[in-house]
Amino acid sequence: MDGGRDLFLVCNNVEVLGGVQTWAHFMARLFTGRGHRVHVVGIMHPKRTHDHGADFPYATTVLHPHFPGGGWKPKGLRDLTSPRARRLRSERLRGAAGLAALLRTARPGGMVIVAEVWAMEWVRRAAPGHLKVIGMVHESHAACRLAGRHDRVLRHFADADRFLTLTLADADAFARDGMANADFIPNALHVVPARHAELDAPVVVRLGRLDYDKGQDLLLDAWSKVAPRRPGWTLRVHGSDKCDGKEERRLARMTEELGLTGSVQWPGPTRDIETALCAGSVFALTSREEGFPMAILEAMAYGLPCVAFDCAPGIGELITHGVDGLVVPAGNTTEFAACLLRLMDDAELRRKMGRAARASVQRFAPDAVAGRWEELFAFLS
Template sequence: MTGRPQRDVFFVSNSVDELGGVTSWSHQMARLFTERGHRVHVIGITEPAVPQELGDLPYPTTTLYDAHPPRVGPARGLRGRLDVTERRLRAERAAGMRERAAELTALFRAARPGAVVIVTQVWAMEWVELADTNGLTVIGMSHESCAYSRTTSRFRRVLKHYKDVDRMLALTREDADLWIRQGMNNASFMPNPLPFMPEVPSPRTGNVVVSIGRLHDQKGIDMLLDAWAETAPSHPDWRLRIYGSGEDEEILKKQCTALGLDGSVDWMGRTGDVPGALRGGSVFVLSSRGEGFPLALMEAMAAGLPCAAFDCAPGVHEIVRDGEDGLLATLGNTGELARRLDTLMSDKVLRDSMGDAARVNVQRFATEEIVRKWEELFAFLER
């Protein structure tokens, strides 16, 4: 690497290896920065409930807690403030946070001038703001849409804990504008990079619709099953392959049986071979209630699959050009999603033309372009 400053870049997340898109994004970016000569360190606050296998990494990782820090809620009323057990837990948690923040400070202090701290999840920011970040650039990120964040406790935490960082990054300009309207004048945006670009796209010869994501309420697999119940009878030679695992697996399988879909739905479990899973499909479906800038959607388009998706976030209609490389449905309208699936399943010429367009269009998020934008942001914030 020549002509660019080599920086120390810290990624701080809830966990180094928890299952999910934020972890995948963090390690993709960590590898890209490492390849460009930056010195990267990935830091997690605690061990995850469900880890993912990361393989050999070309940079160090650190986890601050061996066990999850004590969980305590806000002290409500006089009784809550006087509860001895709660007070003890609060004191333990506060002391532990100070100790772990001191560990962060030691790591940060060893960094070269121009170092950057990228906090990928707002919970992790609670430790970073206790650490000494003087002289460092601190960037806080929200990997979900502003609208979906508002349905969670994370919304208020973003407003509280990211208000003083050097830059708060959403994933789209539309979301950044929404955060600015909430008073976050430090908000901007940075899209996710394309996770991969297979040399050979899917042949789109199998009568298979593919879904990839955690079996969790956010991913809307229950709504996908409702949509599939409307679509499947007209396409008895098609199958729905659902890749993923999670806490809702049992209840979703019961719903599948109740809808009479066991003969056309395959529960594939977690996969370590996403390109392979996509190669076996001809259509991709995203049924999420909320997203940020979904990697699975980008991966499917890179594999040449046309996508039917709920328009659940600005990131979705930023990635999919409705009617050109995929078809969007109104969030929660399972009948409309079913019709979008039916359109793609019924017309091979349309599938092929949209799939080819998807593979071309998604390359505007190529890794080289996104890394360049990051390095320009680092240089701008350092001035």
Template sequence: MSRDIFFVSNSIDELGGVTSWSHQMARLFTERGHRVHVIGIAGPDVPQDLGGDLPYPTTTLYDAPPPKLGPLRGLRGRLDVVERRHRSAREAGMLEQAEKLSALFRAAGPGAVVIVTQVWAMEWVALADTAGAAVIGMSHESYEYTLQSSRFRRVLRFYRDVDRMLVLTREDADLWIRRGLDNTGFMPNPLPFMPGEPSPRTEKAVISMGRLTDQKGIDMLLDAWAEAAPLHPDWTLRIYGSGEDEEMLRKQCTSLGLDDSVEWMGRTNDVPGALRRGSLFVQSSRGEGFPLALMEAMATAVPCAAFDCAPGVREIIRDGEDGLLTPPGNTTELARRLDELISDRELRDRMGEAARTNVRRYAPEEIVRRWEELFAFLER
């Protein structure tokens, strides 16, 4: 059955895995004959390159980001006339933009589905008319990482009454169900690509790929590399990505004496090519959902060493078989795992080939089939 499918996110082109996932799924559904529309609430500070013309329409609601609101602290805050006017203006603006969503949803055919990828975007969808459409609210991060943020209470508030809340693993779904969201299910991410040419794992390079922000833990990676690099002076750590912490991280790199063994590569539009030029991949995140970067590395036959920071990480990597996991934040242990893989070419090759085989269980056609079964179920 061909359906109208709406993806609603914070932005249609902000940097990060949610954007990559949204447009991958939008393409897959379009190829299956569905009518797809990708919607963003506001534009990002730094846009992501979406790769030219898209085979589906996109819409951004706000021309400029909506004003941010701080908490109303105490009686004085609640009585502040200027702040109250500021909040009233923002609420009126939200209603105006939500009406744009309503118009799009009302024009959809039977069986329409609204997939809200982030809870901030859900605040606008909650104000819109979604009658006749199934609404799916998603969280692309682990339960524990959400629990530590302001998003936790908003997920409890805004996802409680959607037709289905979706997280990325069964383990995380069980945790949300225990918090009273018994409409929660799980759906893993699809494999972003399966390159025809895997990495030969001959270049003496460790690859890191991700935004240069606190979440990705590049500061901890540099600490780990400071322990591993002296053992392997002919190896290089290549860090792909950009972000708000870049200047701070470069200073840390210099202070650790790593400038000769660390290459700052910036953003890349050729992820498979970058991965093929590496022999192992490292992920040092403080929090993750179901990280696409790990799947991309494994598809390229590059073994991974990663902090076991989320259920999605330990579901993707089978520790000791196709990669190595370490306790979150333990930089000494991460350094030991890097040393283990760098020192043993046979181990790298065995794990790299196992990774390329095992990651095929997330083939896009299988994930799309599961989504379409969910659509049919919600329509009953």
């Protein structure tokens, strides 16, 4: 399309540390570089923000300065005519009106990409008819069900022009639920390494939020089986609790109770993922749920062999067990510990898998993934 398209990427928020936010800012840069006019929209400002950079080559807008209630019919409010219920609904309607005004500026051929189902509640009220709407989930079908979002996804995304998951298996699962508009596009590789891990440091590394779903407590349980046998090694977890620090405090207590204080480091979140990953020799992921984990993409790109729970179809899409990493049945911390030990004890195996990981992850190079998006835009137009 001559002059590019008007693209709106809409998320619950665009300022926390998370895979969706990393994806949104990277794709906004990628689309802008391909000649599109991009606007990233967050529904609200979060309590705790993460530095995703500055001088964005695209516009950003946040609709609400704070959390605008839990839904369009607020939970816990029996009287929907009460002053509080009316205030919350009025605030949400103002946000939807602001989004509608923004979307009306789009030229013909514009697209709205809605990365999360809560955000879709605003888009459904705001999107003008001349724009195509692409809905997305960044978690697996199973995780969506466990989190209680499944019915809302079916309800809010059923009429989207396209509904995207991150893997074919998840698209098929939603199609079986009646989503005839289901398709998939994986996450793009969003880092360009200037160097790669040398894989000789006695460090197992993990990058990820300190949330229950990310399973850092399961990683500590696995590490408690490793640390006494390999006292020279360190587990280094980069991340922070996205809310009030409750999970951080729980993990700190668990670290002390398991006697791991001397072998586990919590340096906090980092923007310098290259330094963080290149300082490690093995990457560990013990999430309870994932979609198509950006952390695995990053680690493989920097040449780290990964040990990961098989918690979503995206894990198997990324890692070929025994070739470029090791995949463990979800929740099995004993086997996870054994796989960590296998890589910790065999430097040549680490290097072999690390080289394979670097080559394998190129399947998700930005131009290849962007090309699939361009094909979808053209099809919907």
